[in-house]
Amino acid sequence: MGLVVSAIAFLFAVAVAGAAARRLPQASTVVYGGTAATCALIALWAALRLAEGGPDATLVLPVGLPWVQAHLRADALSAVFLIVVNLGGITASLFGWGYERAHHESHGGDQDGHKEGPVLPLYPLFLAGMNMVLIAADAFTFLLSWEFMSLASWLLVLSTHREPDTPKAARLYLLMASFGTACLLLAFGVLATAHGDYSFAAIRAHAPDAGAAALVVVLILLGAGSKAGLVPLHVWLPLAHPAAPSHVSALMSGVMTKVAVYAMIRVLFDLLGEPEWWWGGVTMGFGALTAVMGVLYALMQDDVKRLLAYSTVENIGAIAIALGLALVFKAAHTPVIAALALAAALLHVVNHSLFKSLLFFAAGAMLTATGSRDLNRLGGLIHRMPTTAVLALIGAAAISALPPLNGFVGEWLLFQAILNAPALSEWSLKIEIAVVGAALALATALAGACFVRLYGIAFLGRPRSRAAGEAVEVGRAMRLGMAVPAVLCVVLGVLPTPLIRLFEPALRLLVEAGPFDGRSYQPWFWLAPTSAIGNSYNGLIMLVVIALLSVVLVLGIHRKASDRVRWSIPWGCGFDGPDPAAVTQYTASSFGQPIRRAFGSTVFRARDHVDMPAPGDTRPARLSVTWTDPAWVVVVEPLARAVGWLAEKANRLQFLTIRRYLTLMFLALVVLLVMVAVTQR
């Protein structure tokens, strides 16, 4: 434990060094190198602890409020998330190092110094904040770390303050972050009221009564859910995540949302004790809504990074579905199935952190190479950036849950858990789970369409702008930063069982069972969790058979068939030539049109407007699409109006006489004393 704390302290030192030396050319090497090494150390430590088992590492630091010390503890659950966070930290540092150097060269010296200066010291602080949340073992340390993480990421978002969209995104993020922290603060307040001890150990020992527990569940879903991006609290996420530099976006989307998931798991599974069935039902319902809405939003975006941020919303929905299922099965006293669902959740946490980082890096690479993240200005990058194209293809296939990659394994496990629902006793839950299963299937299929659109428009086809046509492949560090998660996506897809085995201590801690309990024969390359529904999957054999069949096919075809190839001009409806606008190509909006028409016309009130000039008129015809975001209309705008109204009423308090202020203060004191008198009795 001392090691982790010193590592986090070292991250602070790196931040100070970065701040002091930010004008020097070696500063970014020091910061990113130091951060990557530290993250590697923590991840290794966590993996070793998980593999070895043994008692939890604990440490009490005499800091913080005088009578509350800082309790730190790393149990199996913390270790799992420490691996996720620091793995993301390693790859993001690697990519970020190359990314900043590339931007330094292209934008040149001092002017850029203003732009990227704040990133260097804040980047290690952000990672330190996330690590601190994971090892906090009392409410005070937890909330302090949580706020630290939020503020560090908020400042990182602000590092691009020169871009027009950033101020609005940052303001909304700050609002939602404070809302989330307020909810968490209240939740921990309710948890600790009975005994006044804010350490997790004490909270765990005193299970709250039903009413208090219900309140805590709602507050946690609001607080952690707003950070994770549960619909309808997701509104800030697709604005704030893309605004940061790409490697920070990857960390925010791929990793910070997972810290929020950690908070949900910690409270719902660990601190609150025995769950009730409706907790899972609510979590799952919001998860299903989030999954479907997230991917529908993503399908309508033209901005690569915003599309990826909405896809994060979708994946958080899938994780919430898995968590809800685990809660339901835990409440129904079928711990093995709960372990299966929770294993699906944790696996998806790892998977999503990998492929979302990878895709954000790819977006960063595109941004570096073309200066644009608008899909309609990209195209044909597979010719100009071959390595990035291959790696991004792996990411797109993995996130679309294609076998034998890792995204599919998480989805497969989740479906196996859903299939066990008929064993539950509540009717409403059974029906809900069937509908949630359909929603998840729909979201997965739509995600496939979404990433065909992203990849097809950005990497395939003809360049849609001059910059895209002249793009050059990014540097070695950036390619390596993308290659690491891509390789892991393949490895975890082919061999998921060792990772699930590694997570088993965490599952035993939370639901007191493992997903393989009761199965006698369970080799490391075979995935067949215990379930009432017979199942088995083997990614390794699948990969081998696919490779074998491909070889047979290629050899067979090339023995028989003609090898001749003729290159020719494709038919472009009469348009051809060097025009980079390539007007006859499908655009991002036109690709999304069938799905927009099938799904978006009711949910988003999406409308196509055609501006057709009269015959003889030579101006071009235009087609524009408008849509409204129901989350803004239904949730955010009424809320904003309510806050505005309240503020106006409260405004009067600013113009009172001193006598009235004194009276108010006196009244407040009396009310507080009465409350103390009532509660202490």
Place this chain on the structure above:
Amino acid sequence: MTLLLATLYQILQMLLVLALAPLLTGWVRLVKARLVGRRGPSVVQPYRDLLRLLRKEVVLARNASWLFRAVPYMMFTAIWLAAGLVPVFTTQLALAPTADLIALIALLGSARFFLALAGMDTGTSFGGIGSSREMMIAALAEPAMLMIVFSVAILVRSTSLAEIADFMLSGAVGLRISLALALIALVMVAIAENARIPIDNPATHLELTMVHEAMVLEYSGRHLALVEAASMLKMLLYMALIACVFAPWGMATAGSGVAAALGGVVVFVAKLAVGGTLLALFETSIAKMRVFRVGEFLGGALLLSLLGAIFLYVSRGV
């Protein structure tokens, strides 16, 4: 010994589906031609077409990437493997435990994913039309397919196709509303996924209505042969899937000997002939629908399958 036999059966099945797929397509075309009063080509015409395509040179668009050239192989492999996973004449297949019904759907999904990408690679508008419409159809067909799987898996208590066929063969299931709903939904999905009338017309090249054909418009030569063969294989796969789940009679099971397996092959060919005739009858008796009606058609399939699954979730404890 069992494993050896299962491997042998597996290889035999991989070859059998490959050999029979063009024949099925030829049969459907022949029956359709007869139904509308034409003589129609011979049933072996698809084989000739494929051989002709294989001998021709490949014409590639100037800006086609490696992905465009690799996709025919990738999608063919995925569909071939998927077709090898569905028990057609015996449930004793070596690969049965490797991938279950969910993995099979995902394999078909990968084939579609890559073909849709290939459609966008040359940057022509037809490829884009085809890809975007194909993904819209898939976005509804795939969840419907998964809900059908849920119904069947809960009844049989397994997602493994071999176990499903074994269970259905044992006759323990009886008549069930959920199964009937699942069958209707599966037929609807199969029609959509195979680009048949009324969703898509495999014989048309009219730009307003093309879906699948638009996507593969730029392919030629051996690539086109592979894409076409993969489509034929996919049609066989769906018929085999329907037969395997809803009419598994005549299939050999574990320990029933080599003769039963050979009998299974004969019964399978007969099932394909019946299935092909039914498909041709259906296609000649219905008109193609507008592309944007497809959402309603497949939404219906999704709701039917969901209803079937809900019935089972409510009526049955595992």
